[in-house]
Amino acid sequence: MQQRELGKSGLKVPAMGLGCMTMTAIYGPSDDDRSIATIHRAIELGANFIDTADVYGQGSNEELVGRALADRRDKAILATKFGNLRLPDGKSGVNGRPEYVMEACEKNLKRLGTDVIDLYYLHRVDPDTPIEDTVGAMSRLVEQGKVRYLGLSEAGAQTIRRAQATHPIAALQSEFSLWTRDLEAEILPTCRELGIGLVPYSPLGRGFLTATIRSFDDLAEKDRRKDMPRYQDGNREENLRLLPTLEEVAGKHGCTPAQMALAWILAQGNDIVPIPGTKRPERVEENLGALDVTLDDGDLAKLNATFPPGAAQGTRYPAGGMKRVGL
DSSP states (O other), X not given: OOXXXXXXXXXXXXXXXXXXXXXXXXXXXXXXXXXXXXXXXXXXXXXXXXXXXXTGGGGXXXXXXXXXHTTTGGGOEEEEEEOEEEOTTSXXXXXXXXXXXXXXXXXXXXXXXXXXXXXXXXXXXXXXXXHHHHHHHHXXXXXXXXXXXXXXXXXXXXXHHHHHHHSOOOEEEEEOBTTBOGGGTTHXXXXXXXXXXXXXXXXXXXXXXXXXXXSGGGSOTTOGGGGSGGGSTTHHHHHHTTHHHHHHHHHXXXXXXXXXXXXXXXXXXXXXXXXXXXXXXXXXXXXXXXXXXXOOHHHHHHHHHHSOTTOSSSOSSOHHHHTTSOO
């Protein structure tokens, strides 16, 4: 397995990891046994950078990952997140207060069945708490040996700078793919200036870039993607027009559209480590095949021309979710 260092942090991880969010019933029904087999297969193949969060399934996703790693914790590089909340009224919130940082981490550790988290992210920036206070509390977890490295998720450039001035940040986890390229203008250059790695989530456009989702009928009944603007009628049809180029370039290389979309991300820099999510072992195998795909300048030019920043129609989250990115 190819290894990459997250920025200048010293944290070395496989060139591709595994996102575990979909193992909870978000994109259709879940199957714990199959999900655990997926985690085990990823570790067997060297994709042992395993990512979860406390808000996924209200903690059940971390518990699942903990069960999967119970007899092989030493073989995994484990990342989780805190700060996003699901409130009793069904609404969502963010909490980055120092006292909550300490409380949340204790719960993370218990659910995961471990005494240390390798990479601990603030899932969303709390606009009501100075980032220095949140990261300062996170740094105390490093001092206590409960966390090894710190990360941020969906933070804006100025917040990243302020956080880095408080304690070294190893990675920024944010959405990045052929159809979500807004990081390239300011945030990715900031990360590179500061020596911070990028861990893209949803690198397959929440499945859209697999070229297998053509209508709502291709999604499960309670699939969260049905609420996302890019999948809505009108936007979906426009976004489908982007796929033939992806399929063409994939065909040239004898790979799937998903592998091509991941190969494009991998070609954007050795400080970038995508974590495509899946709950099927065979999809782990397919995704890792992207590591064997080498794009030439013509391939990159063709993809970049079809998928320039802003090409996708519709925002990537509904309005409420968009308010919490880039802070």
